[in-house]
Amino acid sequence: MWDRLLTDCSVATMVPSGDDPLGIIRNAAIGIVDGKIVRIGPRTELAGMRARQTTALDGALVTPALIDCHTHLVFGGNRADEHAMRRAGATYQEIAEAGGGILSSVKATRAASEAQLLASAKRRLEALARSGASVVEVKSGYGLDTETELKMLRVAKALDGHAGVKIVPTLLALHAMPPDQDRKHYVEMVMKQTIPAVAEEGLATSVDAYCDDIAFTPAEVEAVFTAAAAHGLPVRLHAEQLSNQKGAALAARYKALSADHLEHLDAEGARAMGKAGTIAVLLPAAFYCLRDEKVPPVDLMRKHGVAMAVATDCNPGTSPTLSLPLVMNMATTLFGLTPEEAIMGTTLHAARALGLAHERGTVAAGKVADLCVWQVESIAELGYWIGLPGPDRRIVAGEDR
Structure with missing residues (x-):
């Protein structure tokens, strides 16, 4: 029975x-x-x-049930003041240079206790659950030091099962440069200290990085990907959001689960992703909040057989978004996906982007x-x-x- x-x-x-x-x-x-x-x-x-x-x-x-395959759900504070700055004409880069942006969230996240981070993340997770999610990926990346990255991932682990949602934790190993640190020293610290510590505790299922002209170079990302592979962790990449650094092709070369954003994706990158089976994760709410004008080349991805997922990119600065149905609408309205592609993007292809297609x-x-x-x-x-x-x-x- x-x-x-x-x-x-x-x-x-x-x-x-x-x-x-x-x-x-x-x-x-x-x-x-x-x-x-x-x-x-x-x-x-x-x-x-x-x-x-x-x-x-x-x-x-x-x-x-829906799957949100790209979020930054755990963070301290918020960045509502940046919304006003952006409406007044400040660019992403200008906000970052003024002490806002990712580093603002880093300061608040470092100062918050695990209990405080857990309480605020639970409220956001409950909203995603009400929107239809049963699986949510959660990145670290607002620590920029080993101790805080581990703290964030422990909070993500504690979220698992809350509101009936399975959590998929990701170490966002390269997100932004900490102030007053040498780039080479920082990347080496991530490779030799952070990734091994996360792997030893079993706190993440993959390693992510941000490859862009305001973030990390392909060479720096490749070094971290090599370290991730040495610890048996698959990789993902924030790629081609604000510029084309050939990150999509790099991600495909390492058989990355996904390359995310992709507004500046070119034919070489799309072709490589299609051959590697790397999923494109489109993040229309970030595009909307930044008032971007460069639309991801959806037709190019279709041409090269790149499967497209859709996610909220929930984060305090550029996508304070807690609704998967809303980003499905944005994906169709702003990016030109069909309704069928949008629902596939928040179900099957989102599962593929997390390595969960065998069960969800x-x-x-x-x-x-x-x-x-x-x-x-x-x-x-x-x-x-x-x-x-x-x-x-x-x-x-x-x-x-």
């Missing part, structure tokens, strides 16, 4: 079928045992199956029964409504949350 049977629904499985990229099954049913899907198909095929609990969903649309991101037998139930007439509505609060029902491991 199954634990639960969901009926009277349409299911966007995210498993392509024929000409349907979303693999939609009409008048479907889903069987769940021990928190996993055991059967998915037309309702007539599951007729007569017995379950301890049967839930009719009144014709709703079911998708995999599709509605299929054997996958974790993390689902969103939407009372909408078509999938297009998920990229259409501005401010859609989230699904009508969120199911995590087969249970309503």
Whole structure:
């Protein structure tokens, strides 16, 4: 006997079928045992199956639960003052040079206790959960020293399971240069101290870096990627956001799980990512907040077969965003993704960007029964409504949350 049977629904499985990229099954049913899907198909095929609990969903649309594959959820303070500076015309670089930007968050994060960081991050995580998330990636990167990076990652670990959300922790090893430090000495410290300490405690599942003209060079990133590989940690990269440093091609060369932002991606980088299977993570809320004018080359990515994920980039400075449905709308409106690409970007491709496609991101037998139930007439509505609060029902491991 199954634990639960969901009926009277349409299911966007995210498993392509024929000409349907979303693999939609009409008048479907889903069987769940021990928190996993055991059967998915037309309702007539599951007729007569017995379950301890049967839930009719009144014709709703079911998708995999959403996955936010790029956030900076743990941080101290906020940077609301920078919003006013930006509206007055200050650039990203000017704010950073005035003592704001990432270094402002570093100061507040270093000063905060683990309990303070956990309390504030929980509130943000609860908002993401209400928007439909069951998996959220959380980066460090506001420490810029080993002690604080470890503190942030311990907070991320403590968040795991809160609000029914699985946390995927990432060491953002190269984010910004600490003031008054030698670049070579700092990069060596990250390689020889921070990465080994994180690996020893098992606090991160991957290593990230920021490659840009205001951040770190390809050579510095490559050195850190080599150190990550030595400790068995896959890599990701903030690449081509404000300039083209050939970071996407570098990420692909190291078989990175993802390259993120990509407003300045070129054909060489797109081709390399397509061949390597590196996922492009698009972050339209950061584009919006920065009032950027350089749109990621979506057609180029389509041409080279680069799968596109969509994420909030939740952070205190350039993307104070806590809604996955909102960034789906932004991805369609600002970047030109189709509604189908937007929902694939927050489910299957987001799972791939985190190395979780074997267990999440599709509605299929054997996958974790993390689902969103939407009372909408078509999938297009998920990229259409501005401010859609989230699904009508969120199911995590087969249970309503």
